[in-house]
Amino acid sequence: MTNLAADHMLEIAGQFDFDGEIISLEPFGCGHINDTYLVKTRRDGRQFKYLLQRINHKVFTSPLEVVSNIEKVTSHLRKKIAAAGGDPSRETLTFIATRQGPNFYISGSGDFFRAYKYIDRTVTYQSADDPMLFYHSGKAFGRFQRMLADFDASQLYETLPSFHDTRKRYAALMTSAECDIKSRAADCERELGFAERRRDIMPVLLELKDSGRIPERVTHNDTKLNNVMLDEDTGEGVCVVDLDTVMPGLSLYDFGGSIRFGANTAAEDERDLSRVGLDLELFEYYTRGYLSEAGEILNGTEKDYLPFSALLMTLECGMRFLTDYLDGDVYFKTAYAQHNLDRCRSQFRLAEDMERKMGDMRLIVDKYR
DSSP: OOOOOHHHHHHHTTOOOOOOEEEEEEOOOOOOOSSSEEEEEETTTTEEEEEEEEEEETTSHHHHHHHHHHHHHHHHHHHHHHHHTTOOOHSSBBBOOOOOSOOOOOOTOEEEEEEEETTTTOOOSSSSSSSSHHHHHHHHHHHHHHHHTTSSSGGOOOOOOOTTTHHHHHHHHHHHHHHHHTTGGGGGGHHHHHTTTTTHHHHHHHHHHHHHHHOEEEEOSOOOGGGGGTTTOOOEEEEOOOOOOOOEEEEEHHHHHHHHHHSSSTTOOSGGGGGGGBBBHHHHHHHHHHHHTTTTOOOOHHHHHHHHHHHHHHHHHHHHHHHHHHHHHHHSSSTTTHHHHHHHHHHHHHHHHHHHTHHHHHHHHHHHH
């Protein structure tokens, strides 16, 4: 999906009950899926800021269910935050309703929009240049998990069915390679072999759930560093954002996803693979922060498999990039022809390094469990 024309976006923004007159609207952020705009308004000399987003309905085919999940989860968080003496308007997302009442607007062309209050005096980071940023990110996601521990996950829609079913991700990859609709499979024989050699580990987390050893919980499912708003003065986590993928899942998905993104020594799409690896210092900072908040609600098996979850989520993400490359780049936004293949190669190199460092990762978890 591409950014819409400015005049049309101003018309869309006018459907929401923003405080004051709209004075600017511009593209914002760097997400792979949705289109986001920063809206500024002014009233009586005061300026206000909001985020307006168009949900990618090719990815989220039931956007009403996405909004329903977010409404339920933020309502629960708002009560927990208020009971703890916090500020719900700052520590969780706040919908801005349309002038007609609902928390969403569907345009004449069928595009689906929603808006949030912008959280001032916060920043996000694409990489944890300071390990304490990753520590505070870990605390924020751990707190998110802890505050939702008593929320019945069955109340939520599974908006992306089998999102972290790594077995199905592998099957989809092999199907895409076999169909080879874009004649790209020859470019990635090595990557396909890498995934195939690890097919036996792909069912592990789901088998633990099916056996009752780990519980289903409310999970974020996109726990990247840049999905935590950090206080611009203290660096502490303020609010977990980008809740589109909130649904029933496993705590290990969230921990593993954070490590995959944040403890990488290089960018997610780094082409120089010699720069890619797991930063054990960052892994320790995140683990310490996460377990300081979520440690009390996780069971022993969940803690045992924290290091493995980082490996599995990295492998899974690499397979998703590779599948999208084979399918013609229909899911993730790309900047050039081999972007998704480069992303896959980076993820697989990171997974390989995690395999080498698994023992060190386990020692770190044992230190803080």
